[in-house]
Amino acid sequence: MNKHKVDIVSEVSMPKRGDSLDNPLGHPKEFKLPTMEVVPGKYTNTLYSPRDITDDWKAYKDYLSEVKPAFHPHVLFVGHDSSEIENIALMSLGGILHHMNGSANYALVGEGNINILSDIISKKQPEWIGFNLYTGLTDYVFDWIKKYKIERASFILKKTISDFDTADKALKNMVRETNGPIYDGNQIIYAPVIIGGHFNNYSFEESFCKGGDYVVRGKGINILRDILLGLYSPGIYHDPMPYANIPRMDREAFFKDMYEFSDKTKGYVVSRIKSVLTALGCSYTCSYCYISSLID
Template sequence: MNKSLLLLCQEAKVEPLGLMHLAAVSEDEGWDTTIKPVDFNEGFYSEDVASDIIGFSLYTGIHKRAYQWMGRLREIGRRVIVGGPHASYFPKECAEHADVVVVGRGQEPLRQILSGNMKSKIICGNNTEPLSIPSRKGFYANYPDYKASPIKSMMASLGCPYKCSYCYNSMKRIFPHRSRDVGDLLVELEQLENLSQETQLIYFQDDVFGMDLTWLQEFAERWSFPYHAQTRIEFLDPQKESARKRIALLKKSGCTGLTVAIETANETVRKDVLGRTMTNEAFFRAFDWLSMRNFKVRTEQMLGLPTPDPLETDLDTLKMNVELRRETGLPTMAWASVFVPYKGTEIWRYCKEHGYYNGENDDAPASFFEKSVLNFSDDCKDRMKWLADNFHLLALIPNGHKVARQAVYNDMKDLASLTKYHLYDSELYGVKK
């Protein structure tokens, strides 16, 4: 009988791609492998605890509850291993709760663990090893809703070369950027199409897709399946010849849309607090260029940044999205999260030094969409959360920032009526109130 490995992760709408890559490794080593999304905020998960090894994929925000699960499992004699972002940046902390901690990419460490050849409780990954083709079959059999989804996730590259202040890269770059072989991507796509004929679109989860033009040239020559990708505005500014070439290659290869982060409309905050130097003008130039070439675009922004007047900063960011859409036709969608100061990052230190935060991430939420943990008033946090929840709708309304301002400072309970009268008075009749 084969030994068994159970891999646990927090429930999410996006399939657990990283664990699928690891499942391919463990299955090659002869282990029966099960991936199980769970809600760590619920009671202790007791099924399948007979597995020989139980692994946790851990990120900050779920770590405290996951530690409780690990403790219960170890009490009943199960061997517990842990990896993921939180384990990679806080290995000594995680080592107090697990038998083995994986830092960085997990393929080679997992082989060592399964074979019993590890020489340390904390094992560092090999950043040069190519990714295995993910094992999806068992997971899709157990969770048919993921199989039926028309959108599937892939990774064309790993890591990010940038050090934004809110990212763990500002602490230490454990995951260097590296592109995958195009041939491997084609093999993965073929397997995926054979396994799930429902697949209509690939979402590349890379931090910076298509950064390497030489790689992108080969990709464009060999890939044709529709996809959406994430990148940075610096690589899309048509003032640069390289950006114009990149956009043409993206279009040729089947890219239907892009996700880019604005984060905040305040250029000073973006540069000095977030460590990102792009200008607002670059977004207008790039979106105009992309719109003319029929790309769809999603913007991302963080609300509740450590600024003296966070609501005004957030409303300015909404206004920028509204103006972009009015002038260029993009973004197609504007996505907003609520900022979390992750321990050890540059912005976490900034928040501590300037009195915005005094915690150690024990209060970090499990998602980006909860109330702020910064030292704002409860009233401010409530209004900020409302704005984040409705940002995607307000960005689509002509002059939606005006509706947002009225709602945020007056009545957050009746967005439908506020929008209706705004569209009548300001947009249809053109009168001022």
């Protein structure tokens, strides 16, 4: 059973304007949670210091090969297929998997074809399922998660479960015992659900109540790394610091899956429009902007 100490604080000194946001060591040498700050009734702030983050992802990949040679996490990342441009968020998160000696698969779905996820899960056997949700495009995703959790809970507990809340609670408790996927021997029998994306800026509690085992508000680079390492228990987490430590994007694997997935997603591969990230966060707090809503 994985149990990790959580430091809860009431006052935290975070890096200030002008301070370096780089890790002088390139990456941490220990596997531990950052200092935490509970925001009552909302979520837990994950207060990563510069020394907690990974800047040198290549060195981190080599480090994990040495100290965790059997560690090869596998995530299925799911997004919406309604965007005109490639999903830069999922490719960035996939870069984490690549630099943790793991692998990622990708699926961009809509209301008409989301049930194909069950076939992909059966074929690819991911250890985790990560959703990138946009506001207004969530109902059919939550419907699928509900069916997935009821089916998995019924299978694992060897009895018919028809109530979602019962299934959700049972699976969250199982994940809480391991801080990760559920296995029967070497066979993965439940891949925990991670939910991120713009939808969580305001509706993080809904994401958790409707099936997310892990709900991430804001930038998820640091939190996802540590979820995969088995450091976090199910809950709602927010990383308030805009560290620019995004690894090289997993564009090759994303394009491969998009080319094979459907004629619609094949368009992301052949399009001459490609996305880049030029900045993270913002120094202003405009009331109408979703980024400023992440600052408490």
